[in-house]
Amino acid sequence: MTTGQSGSRASKRQGIRSEYKALTRQRLTDAALREFEDRGYSQCTVDDVARRAGTSRATFYVHFSGKAELAEGMWDVIRHKLMRLYRDLARAPVRDRSMIEAWLERTFAFYAENRQRLIAIHEAIALEPLLAEVYFERTEEVADFIAPLIEDARGVTAETARFRAALLTIQHERFCYFWILRGMPFDHAQAVCGLAEIWCDQIGVQEREVPVNASPPRAGTS
Incomplete structure (x- = not known):
C-alpha cells in the first residue's frame, strides 16, 4: 500500500467518524427538543434525552455540557x-x-x-x-x-x-x-x-x- 493510499483511507475514516459524531449530536438535539416539548424543561433529565436519542449518558456529555x-x-x-x-x-x-x-x-x-x-x-x-x-x-x-x-x-x-x-x-x-x-x-x-x-x-x-x-x-x- 502506498503512502497516498494509506492517507486516503485514514481521511475517509476520519470523515465517517465526523459524520457519525454530527449525526449523534443532531439526534440528541432532536430528542431534547421532543422531551422539552412533551415534559417541560424542569422535568426532563439528561438520561431522558439520551434514552430518547438511543444513546448513553456518557455519549451525551461528549457532545453537550x-x-x-x-x-x-x-x-x-x-x-x-x-x-x-x-x-x-x-x-x-x-x-x-x-x-x-x-x-x-x-x-x-x-x-x-x-x-x-x-x-x-x-x-x-x-x-x-x-x-x-x-x-x-x-x-x-x-x-x-x-x-x-x-x-x-x-x-x-x-x-x-x-x-x-x-x-x-x-x-x-x-x-x-x-x-x-x-x-x-x-x-x-x-x-x-x-x-x-x-x-x-x-x-x-x-x-x-x-x-x-x-x-x-x-x-x-x-
Missing part, C-alpha cells in the same frame, strides 16, 4: 425567528395602522406555532442563570430595533427612546406569554386593537400618501 446548552441552542433558533419579525417592522417602508395590526398578528402566530418550545425555554430561563443572561441580551437587541422609531416619532432623546422601546417590547412579550403560552383569557380582537393603539402611539404612524383631489389623466395625455 448539560441541558442548559441544549436549551440555549433551541432559544438561539427561536430568537433569530423573533428578531426577523422586529427587523421587518423596523424596516417597513410604511407603518400605518393596518400594517401594525398585521404585524401583531404575525407575532401572535409566532408564539402560537412555537408554544411548547417557548414554554420550555422560559422554564430554562428561570432555572439557568447563564441562559437568563442570554435572554436579557435578546431584550436589548429588540429594543435597539425599535428605539430609533420612537426617537423619530416622539422627538425624544436616544436614551429615553431606548427605555420606552424596552418597556414596549417587554410588555408585548409578557402579554403573549400569559395569553398565548399560558392561556390567560383575552379577546383576540381586543388584543390586536389595544396593542396596535399602544404601538402606533409610540412609533408613530406613517400613512400612505394619497393624492388630494387628484383626477385620473385623460385619454391621450401623459
